[in-house]
Amino acid sequence: MSILDLIYLVRGNLWRRKTRVLMTLGGVLIGSTTIILLVALGLGMQKNMTESIGKIGDLTTMTVQVPPECTLPPQQRPQQCKNAILNDGLIEKIRKTPQVRGVAAQVFLKGSPTYLRFQNMETNVVVMGVEPALLPSLGYPLGRGELKISANQVVVGPKVAEYMFDLRKNQPVTPDLDLLGAWVDLNIQRTSNREEADRLVQNEVRRLRVQVAGVLAETGGQSDYVIYYPINEVERWNRWLMGRPIRREVDGYDQIVVKMADTRSSASLDAALTSAGYSISTARKIIEQFNRFFMSLQLMLGGIGGVALLISAFGIGNTMIMAIYERTREIGLLKSLGAKNGDIFKLFLAEAAVLGLLGGILGAGLAVGLGELANHSPSNWFSQFNGLMSPTGTGIGGMVEVAILVIPEWLVIFAIAFTTLTGALAGIYPALRAASMQPLDALRHE
Known part of the structure; x- marks a missing residue:
């Protein structure tokens, strides 16, 4: 039996039983549509979450810190923390690592x-010290102004002045302030205990007047709320605040920021520093953790859809078994005309596979159509909450449409191939049963 003969017989046999075939195709269609939509839902959630996290920070930038137990005073630190110090030696080792584009120590102002x-308004802030010459190499996106810091110049995050308190009206305000070029005061407060009769707590405040030279672009990360200032100036103020000299070889820096050439080299350095006992934070690691979660979610959702397709497989098997009873004399006639057992087996197996193929194609088309309808519908409720979910905090007023369902080409191809394979597997038993019939018994069948 040639391929053309097989195609001709399959088309004719399926066309003769249109109602039953359509009902069987309906079951396969539902199963394949369910698989595609459920997996597409997981892919859509993964895509939206990954894009949101990607906006929080550069995937090639990592922050190196010491574990919390290593921040205790030297005499209280565990044994494994003795070598986990963020000092100049570590910075030089990182700088010599291939693919490193920038590395700099950072120190918090410990006020x-x-x-x-600013004017009659005030808010508490985080001041971060960094080497002025290294600031441009760390990948911080500049929104306006210049990425330049000095003893009387700072660079601020876009949300530094988001929550201000009006000292005149004695109430909080959230003004839309433009601090670029403005002179502002940084009030640095030191609290000390003085032994007296009633143990008086004394507060000392120093005022530092600086000009805002630049405003960073909004990322949704830590840099949105930080004021960047030269590290030597922050160190000077920290000595006053702490009342003692600072030994960086012992105390270490607060953190080290590393800018890598690409994500692959970033992952390699991440693994090396983690094995050395350091704590690494990067947007890439968060994305990897979410990817593992969503992979498990997609397998679970795909399994649920697979149950629906399994039910349709029983429908295909039932259809083919019924076809055997109805076409017993036809099978006997084919064998008497020279058809071999293998030809009968291929005929019934092909019919079952075609049912799976057609059902998969129809289901994929329906799934793609429903996906487009869901993603572009005015009632896309994901769009309504996108502002709340966005790391940039744009709010509901900045609604944009997001993808609820993501249906890549590979998912469509996989679904069609899977339904075809399911149909073929469901048709193996009926095909074997048809092929094993004796010609004379089949011809005598009423």
């Missing part, structure tokens, strides 16, 4: 707290 004052 308790530090206040930013």
Whole structure:
């Protein structure tokens, strides 16, 4: 039996039983549509989450810190923390690593707290010290102005002045302030205990007047709320705040920021530093953790859809077994005309596989159509909450449409191939049963 003969017989046999075939195709269609839509839902959730996290930070930038137990005083640190120090030696080792584009130590101003004052408004801020010449190499996106810091110039995050307190009206305000080029005051407060009769707590405040030279672009990460200032100036103020000299070879820096050439080299350095006892934070690691979660979610959702397709497989098997009873004399006639057992087996197996193939194609088409309808529908409720979910905090007023269902080409091809294979597997038993019939018994069948 040639391929053309097989195609001709399959088309004719399926066309003769249109109602039954359509009902069987309906079951396969539902199963394949369910698989595609459920997996597409998981892919859509993964895509939206990955894009949101990717906006929080550069995937090639990592922050190196020491574990919390290693921040205790030297005499209280565990044994494994003795070598986990963020000092200049570690910085030089990282700088010599291939694919490193920039590395710089960072130190927090340890005021308790530090206040930013502009006109009659005030808010508490985080001041971070960094080497001025290295700031441009760390990948911080500049929104406006210049990426330049000095003893009387700072670069601020776009949300530094988001929550201000009006000292005149004695109430909080959230003004839309443009601090670029403005002179602001940083009030640095030191709290000390003085032994007297009633143990008086004394607060000392120093005022530092600086000009805002640049404003970073909004990322949704830590840099949105930080004021960047030269590290030597922060070190000078920290000595005053702590009342003692700072030994970086012992105390270490607060953190080290590393800018890598690509994500692959970033992952390699991440693994090396983690094995050395350091704590690494990067947007890439968060994305990897979510990818593992969503992979498990997609397998679970695909399994649920697979149950629906399994039910349709029983429908295909039932259809083919019924076809055997109805076509027993036809099978006997084919064998009497010279058809071999293998030809009968291929005929019934092909019919079952074609049922799976057609059902998969129809289901894929329906799934793609429903996906487009869901993604572009005005009632896309994911769009309504996108502002709340967005790391940039744009709010509901900045609604944009997001993809609820992501249906890549490989998913469509996989679904069609899977339904075809399911149909073929469901048709193996009926095909074997048809092929094993004796010609004379089949011809005598009423």
